[in-house]
Amino acid sequence: MRFAPPPGGESFFDFAPGPFRAFNVMYGRLWSEGQLDQPTKEVARLRNARVVDCGI
Amino acid sequence: MGYATWLAVEPGAEVLALTPGVGEALRALYASLWEAGVDPAVLERCRAAVEATLGTGAREDGDDADVATTAAVRFSEQYVVDAHGVSDAQAAVLHEHFTDPQLAAFTTALATFDALARVRAVLSKAGGTPATFTVEEG
Numbered sequence: 001m002r003f004a005p006p007p008g009g010e011s012f013f014d015f016a017p018g019p020f021r022a023f024n025v026m027y028g029r030l031w032s033e034g035q036l037d038q039p040t041k042e043v044a045r046l047r048n049a050r051v052v053d054c055g056i
Numbered sequence: 057m058g059y060a061t062w063l064a065v066e067p068g069a070e071v072l073a074l075t076p077g078v079g080e081a082l083r084a085l086y087a088s089l090w091e092a093g094v095d096p097a098v099l100e101r102c103r104a105a106v107e108a109t110l111g112t113g114a115r116e117d118g119d120d121a122d123v124a125t126t127a128a129v130r131f132s133e134q135y136v137v138d139a140h141g142v143s144d145a146q147a148a149v150l151h152e153h154f155t156d157p158q159l160a161a162f163t164t165a166l167a168t169f170d171a172l173a174r175v176r177a178v179l180s181k182a183g184g185t186p187a188t189f190t191v192e193e194g
Contacts (some may be wrong), residue, residue, distance in 0.1 A: 002144065020164065026084070
């Protein structure tokens, strides 16, 4: 694996807990706040993932 | 930085103020990137490379960059063009010059720089309403 997680970690980003935590806070707010409904956000997420060939 | 948008905002408006909670969290994320153990000069070179590759910023002269910075910049450019095109050799070179914690912070920074540049670009319009889109502190 090019970028393996640390021992006991689930993600490579566990190596950088500060930025990873900040990212997750921001990502959570993207989904839980604002005036755009979640289904529309999910359509955009899926479309974006499909365009860049991301399996997540 | 001069910025104009097609969004229906008042002149001088801060775009991120339209989503204050997300904007606050985005600024916290952005600030954390520069405090996570990666040389800020390397990060700035990569941020500029992302902007240049996307066509939203000028190409910097990188002739004076060291091997580590050059590897990070090339990785950044490949990420922007096609993330699947990153090679094992590129990853190996990064491991030679950066620790795992640095690489985790660096790739988070790279994703953030790329996303910010794209969002700023897609919301911009020459001759549009003057506005700001600021994540940097101070």
